[in-house]
Amino acid sequence: xxxxxxxxxxxxxxxxxxxxxxxxxxxxxxxxxxxxxxxxxxxxxxxxxxxxxxxxxxxxxxxxxxxxxxxxxxxxxxxxxxxxxxxxxxxxxxxxxxxxxxxxxxxxxxxxxxxxxxxxxxxxxxxxxxxxxxxxxxxxxxxxxxxxxxxxxxxxxxxxxxxxxxxxxxxxxxxxxxxxxxxxxxxxxxxxxxxxxxxxxxxxxxxxxxxxxxxxxxxxxxxxxxxxxxxxxxxxxxxxxxxxxxxxxxxxxxxxxxxxxxxxxxxxxxxxxxxxxxxxxxxxxxxxxxxxxxxxxxxxxxxxxx
Amino acid sequence: xxxxxxxxxxxxxxxxxxxxxxxxxxxxxxxxxxxxxxxxxxxxxxxxxxxxxxxxxxxxxxxxxxxxxxxxxxxxxxxxxxxxxxxxxxxxxxxxxxxxxxxxxxxxxxxxxxxxxxxxxxxxxxxxxxxxxxxxxxxxxxxxxxxxxxxxxxxxxxxxxxxxxxxxxxxxxxxxxxxxxxxxxxxxxxxxxxxxxxxxxxxxxxxxxxxxxxxxxxxxxxxxxxxxxxxxxxxxxxxxxxxxxxxxxxxxxxxxxxxxxxxxxxxxxxxxxxxxxxxxxxxxxxxxxxxxxxxxxxxxxxxxxxxxxxx
Numbered sequence: 001x002x003x004x005x006x007x008x009x010x011x012x013x014x015x016x017x018x019x020x021x022x023x024x025x026x027x028x029x030x031x032x033x034x035x036x037x038x039x040x041x042x043x044x045x046x047x048x049x050x051x052x053x054x055x056x057x058x059x060x061x062x063x064x065x066x067x068x069x070x071x072x073x074x075x076x077x078x079x080x081x082x083x084x085x086x087x088x089x090x091x092x093x094x095x096x097x098x099x100x101x102x103x104x105x106x107x108x109x110x111x112x113x114x115x116x117x118x119x120x121x122x123x124x125x126x127x128x129x130x131x132x133x134x135x136x137x138x139x140x141x142x143x144x145x146x147x148x149x150x151x152x153x154x155x156x157x158x159x160x161x162x163x164x165x166x167x168x169x170x171x172x173x174x175x176x177x178x179x180x181x182x183x184x185x186x187x188x189x190x191x192x193x194x195x196x197x198x199x200x201x202x203x204x205x206x207x208x209x210x211x212x213x214x215x216x217x218x219x220x221x222x223x224x225x226x227x228x229x230x231x232x233x234x235x236x237x238x239x240x241x242x243x244x245x246x247x248x249x250x251x252x253x254x255x256x257x258x259x260x261x262x263x264x265x266x267x268x269x270x271x272x273x274x275x276x277x278x279x280x281x282x283x284x285x286x287x288x289x290x291x292x293x294x295x296x297x298x299x300x301x302x303x304x305x306x
Numbered sequence: 307x308x309x310x311x312x313x314x315x316x317x318x319x320x321x322x323x324x325x326x327x328x329x330x331x332x333x334x335x336x337x338x339x340x341x342x343x344x345x346x347x348x349x350x351x352x353x354x355x356x357x358x359x360x361x362x363x364x365x366x367x368x369x370x371x372x373x374x375x376x377x378x379x380x381x382x383x384x385x386x387x388x389x390x391x392x393x394x395x396x397x398x399x400x401x402x403x404x405x406x407x408x409x410x411x412x413x414x415x416x417x418x419x420x421x422x423x424x425x426x427x428x429x430x431x432x433x434x435x436x437x438x439x440x441x442x443x444x445x446x447x448x449x450x451x452x453x454x455x456x457x458x459x460x461x462x463x464x465x466x467x468x469x470x471x472x473x474x475x476x477x478x479x480x481x482x483x484x485x486x487x488x489x490x491x492x493x494x495x496x497x498x499x500x501x502x503x504x505x506x507x508x509x510x511x512x513x514x515x516x517x518x519x520x521x522x523x524x525x526x527x528x529x530x531x532x533x534x535x536x537x538x539x540x541x542x543x544x545x546x547x548x549x550x551x552x553x554x555x556x557x558x559x560x561x562x563x564x565x566x567x568x569x570x571x572x573x574x575x576x577x578x579x580x581x582x583x584x585x586x587x588x589x590x591x592x593x594x595x596x597x598x599x600x601x602x603x604x605x606x607x608x609x610x611x612x613x614x615x616x617x
Contacts, residue, residue, distance in 0.1 A: 014515055014516065014517045014519065014563050015515065015516045015517075016514065016515040016516075016519070016563060016564055017513055017514055017515065017564075017576075017595075018564065018576055018577060020513070021576050021577035021578045022577040024577070024578070109375075164376060165375075165376055165377040165380070166375075166376030166377060166379055166380075167376060183371055183376075184371065184379070187376060187379050187506075188506070189506070189509065189516050190506075190509065190510070191376065192516065222422065222424055222425070222437055222438050222440050223422065223440040223442060223451050223453055224374050224377055224380075224381075224405050224451050225374060225377070225403070225453060226374075226377055228437075228438030228439050228440060229438075229439070229455070229456060229457070230438040230439070230457070231438065270510070271509065271510050271513075272513075
């Protein structure tokens with residue numbers, strides 16, 4: 001039924017549990033989540049999305065305390081590799097013009113924020129790319145009021161990876177919810193259509209880079225605050241890419257792998273992070289299937305999980 | 307002065323969402339003020355050397371997203387009225403955070419407790435769990451969550467002492483939702499009963515459909531039981547509608563959307579070779595999913611019907 005949506009011109013149809021059972025019965029990937037499936041013709045036509053995973057064993061000085069020098073070096077290497085450049089500043093100049101007004105969309109969530117070290121490393125390179133400091137803003141919940149963000153011509157989207165009580169996972173896609181005046185309007189069906197924010201507020205074209213911070217990802221949550229130190233692990237990495245869906249889908253696979261390792265069984269995210277897959281199959285924001293993602297792994301490989 | 311003006315605007319015009327603080331109580335309607343005072347009296351200011359810090363924060367269904375982001379949907383879906391958040395500190399120890407929810411009814415306090423049953427029974431309130439530094443329990447019309455930012459021995463002792471203190475401050479006990487009592491007990495898995503109202507929470511526990519094909523809303527009462535059947539699980543859903551006409555409309559919609567290919571009325575074998583059975587009975591819909599055979603699906607429905615007939 002889901003596969004017929006394209007033939008029906010993507011008209012809205014009811015998707016039930018039985019659609020997932022049907023897809024699972026048809027595919028060798030037992031239990032595959034139907035939102036992740038693609039239309040074959042679209043798959044052939046799409047170029048692979050590049051995602052860089054970089055990790056460093058020394059990225060953290062202590063629990064949840066990152067090392068600024070190492071963070072800066074990791075970001076440089078990831079961005080230079082992503083753009084096939086040796087010099088990280090040359091790579092940043094491929095994204096950012098000196099005339100740009102740049103918003104660094106951060107995330108201030110208390111237990112695991114984007115971190116000041118990551119924010120400052122990004123800001124340093126934007127300045128190095130020629131942007132005046134007064135034309136660079138860093139914000140999260142105040143973006144709608146922030147004058148830099150209101151007139152921004154470019155955005156860098158950086159947030160931590162974590163499971164999320166309502167959307168399954170806190171993602172780069174989801175990080176833009178603070179651009180919406182009424183967040184709850186995007187909560188329906190476990191935030192299934194979060195990708196529409198990127199279109200509703202003209203964010204897709206402005207976004208130059210997505211950074212999913214995986215220094216201390218949260219792979220499971222409990223209680224009203226959906227947090228316990230017990231479910232944070234030191235992965236000491238970042239995922240970097242221009243396709244937010246590819247970055248998030250890769251991050252989700254790492255988190256799923258961690259859950260499998262920790263719980264000793266396949267324990268899917270609850271609720272499933274369907275907004276990642278629907279950002280691909282329903283909204284065309286990017287690609288989510290691993291065979292459409294070129295994953296480049298840099299640095300430390302211990303317990304890489306992907 | 308600026309804050310007072312803002313608080314006044316909020317309480318009289320009800321247009322700007324943001325948390326409000328105890329010091330603003332003088333500008334509130336009497337009902338709100340009474341509720342806040344009631345919540346405050348249920349919490350101590352000090353426990354095992356941890357002292358309340360900062361001002362109490364209060365949130366309502368409009369402002370809760372400022373505090374707990376998307377998880378606010380869970381509490382809104384259980385019709386909560388007020389949340390009091392109080393933080394406790396002690397030098398050299400992690401903070402404790404208490405979230406005390408006034409759910410207005412004991413049914414909803416029970417329901418929101420059943421949303422997340424992960425953890426061990428902790429012997430506090432009318433039902434409780436502890437895991438990973440989080441103690442949750444319900445009693446009367448209150449749901450309480452106490453969280454330590456780090457699991458030190460001393461912090462856990464204080465957390466439980468605080469839980470027991472709040473438990474003893476709530477003198478009344480509340481009743482569980484009647485609809486839950488109609489779930490058969492045989493083979494019911496441990497910590498496997500959820501009570502809720504709307505389809506967002508149904509999908510959280512058991513994904514049924516992206517659309518609300520059972521026409522659930524804040525006035526419907528839903529009990530979901532998870533049953534062990536060999537190595538498998540099956541799911542029994544019982545929905546009570548405010549009136550028979552609405553149950554009938556919902557049943558028709560459900561049958562049309564979920565089992566248009568029914569082998570017999572209200573019975574279908576799904577793509578995983580399991581069986582789903584559904585039946586309308588007055589203001590109830592009974593549905594069983596994932597049963598291993600047609601007969602076991604029908605039998606489960608009949609067990610509930612029998613219980614309902616004794617109502």
